[in-house]
Amino acid sequence: LYPTLAAGDAIERYNGWDGKNDTDRIRRKKESFTLALASGVTIGFGGDVGVYPHGENYRELELMVAYGMSETAVLQAATDINARTFHLENLGQVRKGYLADLIAVPGDPTKDIRAMRVVPFVMRNGEVVKKDF
Structure with a gap:
């Protein structure tokens, strides 16, 4: 499942939703996502x-x-999930033999996903292509 939650959220915001009281579309997205998580x-x-x-x-x-x-x-x-579901060999993990496409972010996104908003470092195929720190 590729839920595209942000697309529905954006459309509702373009239609005037302030993000507070969920619209029917947002309620349905939350419900279907919760069911998908529960189903495994x-x-x-x-x-x-x-x-x-x-x-x-x-x-x-x-x-x-x-x-x-x-x-x-x-x-x-x-x-990892995207790489496996799209059958992309040597992607999605930090392992020997895999392509070195990496990013670094300030903070710990495993504790606060908002750390992913700022990406000061990018490595593509083992070559640094962005270093803003």
Whole structure:
């Protein structure tokens, strides 16, 4: 399941929702996500970027946590789960023989997923391509 929680959230906000009292769409998203978690279905990360500004993919991560998924499980969904479900060999884990596509963020996203909002370090295929610290 790729729940695209941030897409529904963005659409409701564009329609005037202030984020306080859940709309029917938001209630249904929360209910279906809760059921998916309870059923043990594999959940990946996909936020339908384009409904909201590019570079704000963290919105999906934050909503997945807000709707009941642990920070660690969310990070696994965005890495290992996505790599496995899309059959992408040598991706999704930090292991010998895997591509060295890594990021570093301030703070600990396993304790507070909002740490993913700022990405000062990016390594692509073993080469540093961004270092803002």
